[in-house]
Amino acid sequence: MKRLKWSIYVILLLILASCTNNNKQKSGITQPISIYKVWQFKKSDSTGNTNHKSTVWIGDNLLDMTNKDTLRFSYGNTNNKPTAYPYKVIHDTIFINNKPGYKILKLTATELDLMAAFKNSGKQNADKDSVVMIYRTK
Secondary structure (H helix, E strand, O other): OHHHHHHHHHHHHHHHHHHHHHHHHHHOOOOOOOOOOEEEEEEEEEEOOOOOHHHOOOOOEEEEOOOOOEEEEEEOOOOOOOEEEEEEEEOOEEEEOOEEEEEEEEEOOOEEEEEEEEEOOOOOOOOEEEEEEEEEEO
16 A cells, blocks of 8 residues: 555656646747748848849848748838739749749748849859848748
């Protein structure tokens, strides 16, 4: 009988300890990582040719990727309706209208870094200048 009581106490202590552990683990869980949300433009960085005109202004925009097949793009400082584009994400690339649009450099629960490549104005053999656009969750 004493052995049974002792076993019950041990089992209760183990259950209590596991519940306490689960609460600690749950409190450390952050938002799930997903690209399918609304992203707000924060800043851009240029790599390569700093004289490239496209890197100077990209604008305060929103990417609404909550719909998994229609990307909605809008500027935060205008009242115009968002422009919708069919898109899909394959590996680390966002395809817009079935053409590679952006390479995903970083994706966390709160940050999305995209790279777009541009050629210098009209020169066929020109070096590429890359623009990294950094978005945060809205």
